[in-house]
Amino acid sequence: MPEQLRDNYGRKLDYVRLAITDRCNLRCFYCMPSCGIKFVERDELLSYEELERLIGILGGMGVHKVRITGGEPLVRRGAMEFMERIPKISGVQSLHLTTNGTLTLPHIPRLAQLGLASVNISLDALDEDRFFKITKRKGLQAVLESVSRFADAGIPTKLNMVVMAGYNDEDISAMAALARDRDLEIRFIEEMPFNGKSHEHQLYWDHRKLRDHLFAHFPELRAKDREANSTSQMYSAPKWQGSVGIIAAFSRTFCGTCNRLRITPTGMLKTCLYDDGVLDLREILRNGSSDAQIEQAIRTAAAHKPKDGFEAELNRTSHAVSESMATIGG
Numbered sequence: 001m002p003e004q005l006r007d008n009y010g011r012k013l014d015y016v017r018l019a020i021t022d023r024c025n026l027r028c029f030y031c032m033p034s035c036g037i038k039f040v041e042r043d044e045l046l047s048y049e050e051l052e053r054l055i056g057i058l059g060g061m062g063v064h065k066v067r068i069t070g071g072e073p074l075v076r077r078g079a080m081e082f083m084e085r086i087p088k089i090s091g092v093q094s095l096h097l098t099t100n101g102t103l104t105l106p107h108i109p110r111l112a113q114l115g116l117a118s119v120n121i122s123l124d125a126l127d128e129d130r131f132f133k134i135t136k137r138k139g140l141q142a143v144l145e146s147v148s149r150f151a152d153a154g155i156p157t158k159l160n161m162v163v164m165a166g167y168n169d170e171d172i173s174a175m176a177a178l179a180r181d182r183d184l185e186i187r188f189i190e191e192m193p194f195n196g197k198s199h200e201h202q203l204y205w206d207h208r209k210l211r212d213h214l215f216a217h218f219p220e221l222r223a224k225d226r227e228a229n230s231t232s233q234m235y236s237a238p239k240w241q242g243s244v245g246i247i248a249a250f251s252r253t254f255c256g257t258c259n260r261l262r263i264t265p266t267g268m269l270k271t272c273l274y275d276d277g278v279l280d281l282r283e284i285l286r287n288g289s290s291d292a293q294i295e296q297a298i299r300t301a302a303a304h305k306p307k308d309g310f311e312a313e314l315n316r317t318s319h320a321v322s323e324s325m326a327t328i329g330g
Contacts, residue, residue: 004062005298007271007305015065015229016058016261017098018051019328021076026100027136028124030162030191046267048082050285052089054263057291059091061298063261067120069098071265080107084114098122098160100135101143108149118156121147125161125168126175134167151182158185160247162192165204172210173217179242186242187232188214190250193321194328207233207248214244229259249273255308261298264328269298271305272312273328274321278304 005013023039024031046054055066066086073079086095094117101121104111111119123143125131131140150157161168161175172188179186188210190203211233215221220237221244227234231254232245248254252274262270267282279301284294306312313321 002060002062005058005302007302009305009307011257011259011305012062013259013261013302013305014063015067015259016055016063016263017067017069018055018263019069019071019265020051020073020079020082021045021071022265023075024070024072024100025075025102025137026072026139028122028134029136030134030164031194040266044266044282046263046265046282046285048078048085050267050282051082052085053285053291054281054294055086055089055092057295058261058298059089060291061295062091064091064093065096066092066094067096067098072100072103073097074099074103074107080110083116084110087115094118096120101146102137102139103142104146105142105149108146108153108155112153112155116155118158119150120158120160121150123147123159123161123175124164124171126171130168130171134164147184151184156185157183158187160187160189162189163205163210164191169205172213176214176218176244179236179244180240182242184242185234185245187245187247189247192249194323203250207246207251207253210246214246218244229257230254252309255310258305258308261302262328269301270328271301272309274309274312274316275306276316276318276323 007013068083083095086092095115096118097111097116098120101123121143124134128140132138147157147159159175163169163172175186178184190206214235218237221235222237224234224236224243232247234243234245236243262273263281264270267280267285268277269279269281271278279297284297306315
């Protein structure tokens with residue numbers, strides 16, 4: 001049996017996030033500058049065949065959880081057909097999707113049929129004007145309808161809200177309240193500096209302030225046991241169907257149990273969200289390397305995974321974080 005992929009701290013790496021495109025139909029300012037970003041050319045993206053080969057290699061190393069993300073993954077032609085093939089790859093036990101929810105509505109029956117294990121929907125506001133102010137696009141109702149349809153289809157559904165002072169903090173309580181009557185996970189995320197700009201990041205809504213705000217409005221909430229490798233601390237109440245949680249993405253309180261690898265649209269392997277890439281998989285995929293050689297290269301990179309996001313940021317060759325979240329997949 002192949003040796004389970006582990007890092008130099010003994011952490012089992014069994015989860016990969018595949019960003020299949022850097023393109024998106026929204027223009028959320030916390031993800032990219034208002035002028036947009038320079039999207040990569042088609043031949044710079046990993047092809048679906050290359051992605052499937054990588055999933056197979058990783059599956060042979062015990063990486064069994066696959067998440068498809070972007071950009072917005074559904075803007076890439078053929079994304080649905082690609083996702084339908086993933087569960088058939090040896091080693092894959094669960095397929096997950098992260099999306100902004102604006103394009104998912106017609107695909108939900110197919111996603112349910114292929115056995116999608118869960119969907120994460122990025123939703124930063126419940127008010128039309130605030131939604132437009134953040135995304136520079138309309139589409140809130142399509143997202144809300146998708147949330148209902150996913151839940152009705154029995155697909156575990158998580159809503160991710162990046163909390164930003166002066167933009168959507170008015171919606172925190174209303175967003176949390178959605179979990180009272182629906183089996184949803186509502187997760188509030190600290191804002192991160194991956195917005196395509198280079199400047200010092202100032203955080204107002206940190207995980208402590210978010211927790212205090214939630215408990216002030218919902219004193220009935222109680223902490224749930226933290227699941228292994230979870231990035232969020234979840235809370236619920238006896239009469240609630242769903243739960244709410246906080247992801248300390250900037251404070252990085254969860255790094256000690258990290259089990260993730262990330263692969264960018266251009267094939268750069270990241271062992272931490274905050275590093276600037278540790279292995280060019282596209283290069284070794286296209287230079288004639290064998291599966292065994294690619295596996296060894298991945299194992300070597302994993303053996304140098306940093307202890308946490310602070311160490312990864314310190315080790316960056318490009319120093320300050322300035323890339324867009326759309327280029328790395330989150």
